[in-house]
Amino acid sequence: MSPVRAVLTDIEGTTSSISFVKDVLFPFAKRNLEVFVATHRDAPQVRQCLDAARELAGDSSLSDDATVALLRKWIDEDRKATPLKSLQGLIWEQGYARGELQGHVYPDAVEGLRAWHAKGLRLYVYSSGSVAAQKLIFGYTAWGDLTPLFSGYFDTTTGPKVESPSYARIAKDLGLPPHEVLFLSDSVAELNAARSAGLRTACLDRGEAVIPAGHGHSTFHGFASLDPFSL
Ligand SMILES: CSCCC(=O)C(=O)COP(=O)(O)O
Numbered sequence: 001m002s003p004v005r006a007v008l009t010d011i012e013g014t015t016s017s018i019s020f021v022k023d024v025l026f027p028f029a030k031r032n033l034e035v036f037v038a039t040h041r042d043a044p045q046v047r048q049c050l051d052a053a054r055e056l057a058g059d060s061s062l063s064d065d066a067t068v069a070l071l072r073k074w075i076d077e078d079r080k081a082t083p084l085k086s087l088q089g090l091i092w093e094q095g096y097a098r099g100e101l102q103g104h105v106y107p108d109a110v111e112g113l114r115a116w117h118a119k120g121l122r123l124y125v126y127s128s129g130s131v132a133a134q135k136l137i138f139g140y141t142a143w144g145d146l147t148p149l150f151s152g153y154f155d156t157t158t159g160p161k162v163e164s165p166s167y168a169r170i171a172k173d174l175g176l177p178p179h180e181v182l183f184l185s186d187s188v189a190e191l192n193a194a195r196s197a198g199l200r201t202a203c204l205d206r207g208e209a210v211i212p213a214g215h216g217h218s219t220f221h222g223f224a225s226l227d228p229f230s231l
């Protein structure tokens with residue numbers, strides 16, 4: 001079988017802690033959403049997010065205030081809705097720029113990504129967080145800006161992470177046969193979808209969440225023991 005040429009990685013639970021996303025990023029967005037929308041409601045990107053949220057909710061007559069309330073509810077429910085994810089990215093951008101947020105990346109993930117990049121592997125991100133948010137979490141880390149390691153980013157505009165056509169689309173975009181792409185995630189539903197599209201897969205079990213047994217994906221507790229060339 002031909003070797004792995006690219007690694008496509010999830011963020012939350014894979015390169016970065018679930019707790020950082022759920023206990024730091026989401027509350028930050030929830031806390032700042034109302035003021036952010038009030039301050040930027042005329043910016044085209046913000047208007048577009050609000051309109052798209054109303055459309056998703058099936059109620060184009062929702063006021064901005066009601067839409068903000070709905071978005072706050074979606075944050076609590078961890079909805080992977082594209083307009084919510086775009087707005088979160090815009091709010092986090094301010095937090096990173098002001099030094100109120102620092103992107104969490106596990107030290108073993110930093111080392112692994114650097115080593116694989118140095119060996120010529122192409123690295124990509126696929127997260128439910130918007131591409132802008134992905135660039136921020138890797139751009140503002142304790143190790144500095146890690147974004148030069150990555151060749152590209154994919155978010156929910158490519159498709160849901162639990163649907164196999166999304167992975168087929170990404171492999172096509174990379175110009176690689178699916179089996180030359182290794183997908184890393186802590187979500188069995190995502191790994192199953194990637195495997196159905198023909199990608200190689202590895203499950204990250206960092207002990208932060210319960211991962212059901214019997215899924216059949218090679219499992220690793222961090223990047224240190226994970227050699228993409230041996231999978
Ligand atoms: C880009 S950091 C924020 C991640 C995020 O918003 C999220 O919902 C987690 O998604 P993932 O696909 O990385 O599990």
Ligand SMILES: [Mg+2]
Pocket residue numbers: 010011012013014185186187
């Ligand atoms: Mg994840």
